[in-house]
Amino acid sequence: MNPAFSENSQSDQESIRDKIVATADEFFAHYGFQKTTMDEIARKLHKAKGALYYYFKGKEELYTEVIKREIDTVRSALNEVIRQDTDPVAKLENYFTVRFKALNQCVNYHETMKADFRESYDFVNPVREEFEQYERQEIKNILSTGKSSGHFSLSDIDTSVDVIMILLNSIEVPLYLKGMYNKYQNIIFEMTTILFDGLKKNKP
Amino acid sequence: MNPAFSENSQSDQESIRDKIVATADEFFAHYGFQKTTMDEIARKLHKAKGALYYYFKGKEELYTEVIKREIDTVRSALNEVIRQDTDPVAKLENYFTVRFKALNQCVNYHETMKADFRESYDFVNPVREEFEQYERQEIKNILSTGKSSGHFSLSDIDTSVDVIMILLNSIEVPLYLKGMYNKYQNIIFEMTTILFDGLKKNKP
């Protein structure tokens, strides 16, 4: 489970697991969850379908793993931004830019969002929620340090975080589900600017 | 067509048209576009189905009329806000509050938005687009006068309008489609506050 524990045999095991996830990713991204079959994935890997069930409980768990890795990519990119030693304003700005760009790559994640209007993909909710919690925490951190350092003037940080979270999540719909990411990029930039002028401390 | 031209006989005609729209509204709001039949609507009005086609070309036109009236309600409320002699900042704030509240009542309008992820209700697009154009114009007016009067500090008004329009439209998804309007009200308030601090001229 933990990569740090991987021995020779387990390294192979992980490697196969990874290959399964990678192949599943391709199919899911191409044909979506429903239209992808476990048999297809197995065949592509020159394995029998049953082998997949040695690594994953079922199709849903495999799909969830694919989504999880997509989200992890975003998280890594965001961690990189957070790690940097920049002032809170620049950090939050970077956070937004990187988030939109990285999330734009998450084909399967968008698929579930789109599908959520038709049917429910509840089984990915844990992943979504976990990421939301992560983001909430990180944004709160940035705002908190920004408030302490006098970069932001905020009365209630938690509410500000709520606002930002809702804005981030809301704007995903036109951006990704309607494929307007490239078209709206300059508008996103302007939006962040306005938002930041609102969050920033007014220069006295 | 124009109510100002209505004579006695035409007044009756308009009255019946209105009754049809009202009844249609009830059914559409209750069962949605697809599951409502023209026959149902006619029966409720103690008329034959054919009568409806004397006033409307078809089901889609009738539905569009229902949507149009919903939107007109919102527009009236907004016109009231615009009419008032308040400073641009307060006016735009009122605009937001009233818009969200009024739009929350438009059951059928939300139905089409929700449905747009499954199938397309293109025939209501003209209504949508017309309203969007109206909003764009009014918001631009407010921003323009706000800039002239020194309440707002804006470099490019058109882009600011774009940002506001996208934000307004984006946030409708969680607000109405996911029924979070009541839950999010204080967050909306805070959002407007932040947004306005961003738009307002920094006090020197």
Add this chain to the structure above:
DNA sequence: GTTTGACCTTAAAACCAATTTGGTAAATTG
């Protein structure tokens, strides 16, 4: 000018058989 009711056409629902597919478990391999 309105309304009706019979009528047409097409789209949706209901049905059913055939097939596919997710999932399991015993057997097999190395």
Add this chain to the structure above:
DNA sequence: CAATTTACCAAATTGGTTTTAAGGTCAAAC
């Protein structure tokens, strides 16, 4: 024992057909 296969089941999906219902039309009637 870890990893994989094969054979198999039950449930879901698909394809095609029939039936039904619903949108829309029109001549006649009010």
